[in-house]
Amino acid sequence: MSMKAPRGTFDILPEEAAKWQFIENTIKDICRRYHFDEIRTPLFEHTEVFQRGVGDSTDIVQKEMYTFEDRGGRSLTLRPEGTASVVRSFIEHKMHGYPTQPVKLYYFAEMFRYERPQKGRMRQMNQFGVEAMGSADPAIDAEIIDLAMSVYKELGLSSLKLVINSLGDQESRVNHREALVNHFTPYKDELCSDCQTRLTQNPLRILDCKTDQDHPAMKTAPSVLDYLNDASTMYFEKVKNYLTAMGIDYEVDPTLVRGLDYYNHTAFEIMSEAEGFGAITTLAGGGRYNGLVEELGGPSTPGIGFGMGLERLLMALEAENITIPTDEELDCFLVTVGDEADEASVQIAHELRRKGIQVDRDYQDRKMKAQFKAADRYQAKFVLVLGESEIEQQVINVKDMRTGEQQEVPLAQLANYLQGKLSGGNVDE
The missing domain is CATH 3.40.50.800 (Anticodon-binding domain)
Known part of the structure; x- marks a missing residue:
């Protein structure tokens, strides 16, 4: 009998819990200023919520979910990410009918993914996330990014890099998808087995592959920005203009696609550039997901959000030698x-x-x-x-x-x- 925590999990002892409480209270105050309200969803959902919400072609659904069958024969899954659960709740409780729109929500939640444990990426993860549903205004895209950056900056982090991209609307994505298929098909036999499957299921995901990231075809792959229609281009320009107006520096990275199928239009990641932080530099990521509410059975409702790993936030604070104030007296x-x-x-x-x-x-x-x-x-x-x-x-x-x-x-x-x-x-x- 093992009396150790399961592989990929860890205990947060009292002396560390005080740091977590300070971070969580800081974040809650920021959410209050941005007029976001807290939501708490169940630890597990019907498996279909994540299959449809996250996407069958993602690594999360195909390889990483903790799925089990209950005594009634129902397939249930410990939540691997937060957005699908929040969207399910949004639909179930008819939040789209609220008189105040958009509905702006935040959450603190444990996530579960079966992957190789490493520092800052465990099988049970703690995440802070926000979702704003009911507005297609690019200004709220910028607000969401601003909120995420505010969390890091108010906690004292300075070695940050914001990377943004546009995946375009449905028309733009279809045109880019066709270009990707035409580009990668001649190299199909040289790609990993996952990317060979992605070529027919979701070729955009090939650009996010870690196994084939050094393949020469990656460097010459068609850029999504070249396939944005006028409406998508205008939308992205407005997001960038709003970020500039708020004094938020950013870089445009056409290869940024994120790992989930539901993203469209704005996608972004925030990374740590602190010396010694580690090879995996991403602190937070998110984007717009117009169409996800409909995919899960709700009415046409635009949405945008992000997820932020709290373990990685603590790592970034440590890398920049930032001491979290805790009252131990x-x-x-x-x-x-x-x-x-x-x-x-x-x-x-x-x-x-x-x-x-x-x-x-x-x-x-x-x-x-x-x-x-x-x-x-x-x-x-x-x-x-x-x-x-x-x-x-x-x-x-x-x-x-x-x-x-x-x-x-x-x-x-x-x-x-x-x-x-x-x-x-x-x-x-």
Whole structure:
């Protein structure tokens, strides 16, 4: 019996969880400013949601999904990505009928993909993502990109590169698809087995192949930008103009196609250029998916979104030597002397917590000196000392561990006294 976490998973211990909480709270505040609301979807969906939503030709569906059959014979899959689940919920709850459009949603969710574990890419991943459905305005494409860049910049990252592309509308994609088939067909036998299949299923995915990325035919493949019709070209120009207006630097990469079938028009990735970050530099990626809502059975609804790996975000912060501020100090620690004081401390701690004050106490029946050592380990700001004489007088000794000053405070005024001290204000004795 193995008592280790399964391969491709890891524990987030308390000292690390504080960093995750800081990052998540920062992101939530940014989403509030951009007027995005949180959505939480199930950990698993009917397999068809991902087969239809992500695309049968993708590596995710073909190779990476955790799929199982429940006792009722239904095929279910642990979610490998967030967009399909959110779109399913959008359709099921008829959000397209909301009076306020577009519907702007964000989520924090665990994703599951069976792939070779490596640093920053595990089999259970934590992801932040946003989806905006109900608008075909290129301005919201730029807003989505701006939101993603704001997360990284507000957390202190500077070694970033934004890469964008346009996959065009349906007409543009059909024309480009035909050009790709004509281009790669003479080299079919030289391509990997996956790309040979993609040549008929989704030739655009060949451009995203890691196995054949150095094949000479890749360098001369037709650019999607050469096959954009006037409407698609105008749309892409507006997105670029909005990014420029916001002072967001970007590079256009015609080979950027993303790994999911549902993308069209705007596609983008944000990468880390920090020294020593690693070979896989992508931090976040997303794009527009007009047609996905219809594919999953909903009404015609345009949409755009992105997914951001939180593990890779932490890696980027580490690569740029950015320290995440975490408050590891404890407000108060109760030190008791004697059985009567020990019993009384339970009620005192209860009342202080109800007043919003963070407090802990000894649960190991330790001597007074050992309790003070525990307070030091917890980095307590104040130590509250209670003995039999203090109980008789209904007072408690409060020691400020930063200054060493001690004050005898009536128990009835303790919460008010500590609130004043912890807020930095003056408290009348």
